[in-house]
Amino acid sequence: xxxxxxxxxxxxxxxxxxxxxxxxxxxxxxxxxxxxxxxxxxxxxxxxxxxxxxxxxxxxxxxxxxxxxxxxxxxxxxxxxxxxxxxxxxxxxxxxxxxxxxxxxxxxxxxxxxxxxxxxxxxxxxxxxxxxxxxxxxxxxxxxxxxxxxxxxxxxxxxxxxxxxxxxxxxxxxxxxxxxxxxxxxxxxxxxxxxxxxxxxxxxxxxxxxxxxxxxxxxxxxxxxxxxxxxxxxxxxxxxxxxxxxxxxxxxxxxxxxxxxxxxxxxxxxxxxxxxxxxxxxxxxxxxxxxxxxxxxxxxxxxxxxxxxxxxxxxxxxxxxxxx
Numbered sequence: 150x151x152x153x154x155x156x157x158x159x160x161x162x163x164x165x166x167x168x169x170x171x172x173x174x175x176x177x178x179x180x181x182x183x184x185x186x187x188x189x190x191x192x193x194x195x196x197x198x199x200x201x202x203x204x205x206x207x208x209x210x211x212x213x214x215x216x217x218x219x220x221x222x223x224x225x226x227x228x229x230x231x232x233x234x235x236x237x238x239x240x241x242x243x244x245x246x247x248x249x250x251x252x253x254x255x256x257x258x259x260x261x262x263x264x265x266x267x268x269x270x271x272x273x274x275x276x277x278x279x280x281x282x283x284x285x286x287x288x289x290x291x292x293x294x295x296x297x298x299x300x301x302x303x304x305x306x307x308x309x310x311x312x313x314x315x316x317x318x319x320x321x322x323x324x325x326x327x328x329x330x331x332x333x334x335x336x337x338x339x340x341x342x343x344x345x346x347x348x349x350x351x352x353x354x355x356x357x358x359x360x361x362x363x364x365x366x367x368x369x370x371x372x373x374x375x376x377x378x379x380x381x382x383x384x385x386x387x388x389x390x391x392x393x394x395x396x397x398x399x400x401x402x403x404x405x406x407x408x409x410x411x412x413x414x415x416x417x418x419x420x421x422x423x424x425x426x427x428x429x430x431x432x433x434x435x436x437x438x439x440x441x442x443x444x445x446x447x448x449x450x451x452x453x454x455x456x457x458x459x460x461x462x463x464x465x466x467x468x469x470x471x472x473x
Contacts, residue, residue, distance in 0.1 A: 159218045160454020166252040168209040170245045182290050190304035192227035201310050204272040204291035211269045258459045263313055267332045268341050306423045402445055403455050422457035438466040
């Protein structure tokens with residue numbers, strides 16, 4: 150059976166999983182881990198990719214990210230090809246290091262963003278690489294310690310993640326850690342990384358309920374979200390293939406528009422996409438949300454991808470502007 154095409158567009162939220170070939174190690178020691186993270190940061194900066202959560206384990210890695218202006222593949226090529234070459238030279242080995250195809254799952258943001266941040270960051274604990282949550286708080290090889298302010302990585306957008314948990318950084322960090330602690334008894338979450346109905350419906354209990362009702366449900370192994378979101382993404386994917394030229398023109402126009410507004414405000418497009426909330430960024434983001442939708446004709450989802458916020462965030466901005 151031929152493999153399915155990836156679902157992607159600039160600004161799409163992805164859960165990416167890369168695994169070592171034949172379950173082999175992708176890092177052998179801390180020097181390898183440091184090299185992987187250096188490559189990760191460099192690839193994100195070069196491609197405009199925004200990283201929210203990550204976990205590096207001996208034979209695989211998890212990333213929660215928003216793809217840059219050229220989509221996901223350029224980022225993944227820079228990361229995996231460059232790192233594999235360095236690893237092979239250092240360890241005097243040849244051949245593939247990673248499984249031929251990394252796994253990328255398009256994520257319904259409002260429903261699953263917080264869940265995935267927690268799931269990714271609990272991986273070292275589930276894998277018994279750390280003993281308990283206090284040890285995870287100090288663990289350098291996943292993004293949890295960065296969110297707590299203990300081991301921040303410059304390329305991890307901690308501010309955008311913490312904004313889901315509170316208004317001030319101290320309060321958000323306390324709420325985030327409490328949320329992670331509450332997830333300790335959950336164990337493995339097949340509905341977050343499994344296939345088809347399990348993923349789309351959120352677990353086996355929901356699958357059984359749907360089967361008992363004999364209700365039709367749309368599911369896709371490339372998507373983490375509700376049935377409605379799966380349908381939306383598949384329709385968008387088909388429309389994207391039919392109208393690639395129009396998409397490219399809108400993308401170029403949006404990038405020009407964003408660049409002009411950012412220069413006037415003295416900020417960068419990267420700062421805008423990282424979800425920053427300081428006043429100049431928030432002001433420009435609100436102006437751009439209105440312009441991208443009403444002037445350029447972008448959908449709420451397309452505008453959200455450019456602006457580093459959720460689709461509902463764009464809707465709120467336009468609603469406030471209309472009411473004001």
